[in-house]
Amino acid sequence: MDAKEVEHLAALGYLSDGDISAGEMEAIIRLMDAVQDFPIRPPEKGEAARLDSLRPDTAAPSFPRERMLENAKDADGTACLVPQMV
Numbered sequence: 001m002d003a004k005e006v007e008h009l010a011a012l013g014y015l016s017d018g019d020i021s022a023g024e025m026e027a028i029i030r031l032m033d034a035v036q037d038f039p040i041r042p043p044e045k046g047e048a049a050r051l052d053s054l055r056p057d058t059a060a061p062s063f064p065r066e067r068m069l070e071n072a073k074d075a076d077g078t079a080c081l082v083p084q085m086v
Contacts, residue, residue: 003022010025065078074081 005025069075069077069080072080
């Protein structure tokens, strides 16, 4: 993969020049190729999702609110504040 291909793919991914190397881009492409080869079959007519294959739902402590708000651009201590749109 040459620099021009990496630059083009980086532009498609909204990456700045230098944010990703050719090796990293090739690893991403190999992963995408592997996912593309994953066998997927459409469900049979009337077939429902198998709920027995899901993990059990268990209660767990919430993520600390303070940690959630650490990187918020604007917060009031309890929630992220966003500009009014209307």
